[in-house]
Amino acid sequence: MLSFEERLTKAVTLLKSSENLAAFTGAGISTESGISDFRSKGGVWDRYRIVTYQEFISSHEARVEYWKMKKELYTEIKDAKPNRAHLALAELEHMGKLKCLITQNIDGLHQDSGSSHVIELHGTNRKAVCLDCGKMWPIAEVQTWLEQGIIDPSCDKCNGHVKPATISFGQSMPEAEMIKAFQCAASCDLFLMIGSSLQVEPAASIPREAHNSNARLIYINRTETPTDNLADVCFSENASQVLDELIRLLKSGNNTT
């Protein structure tokens, strides 16, 4: 097992030689911003059951329950700020290193931190969408409807069901985003994974796609993943700390060459 310093040196060497860096983020990058992982205990996910997409479409009661949970979750989403790990990825983009950022998160914190090339695999919690006509609203607007007592919001244009623009359990993944994510993984020369346990699909397959296309892999995650063996370097340290150090080393290297 290499020391933290040795792993940093190895990772920064990979970063320096990379000309097409891709990043992939999961819930672990946002926990420092106060966004609860739905698997973590005591969060809103413990108090509400999961409403599937099929239930949402077919049942008024399920929609009421779903929106009640979302109403409670709103404060957590509204108050969340990007942390240093989000900012580091935005900086890597501005440095010209990072070409694409794939995220499983729905919190919008990558965009808040200044990243522009973000592929949101699970949609976004920042907007709501009419499932029939596709009309969209900022989630803040729908929150005001909920606070006015509307318990099952419907579209003012077509009366369709309004749902946060996220991918729910039982809902198929967005095709265009999936294609872009796999293209990005297949074309990068270095793949930086942060904060995902890579337990579920498609999360598990995306780094594998990068590996099969001869990219090098850096993993930053608190726990082991099923594909740690594919990674050139693995960090279990805090993502903010690791990324801060990598950027510092990357910049100091640029000054001397």
Ligand SMILES: [Zn+2]
């Ligand atoms: Zn509509």
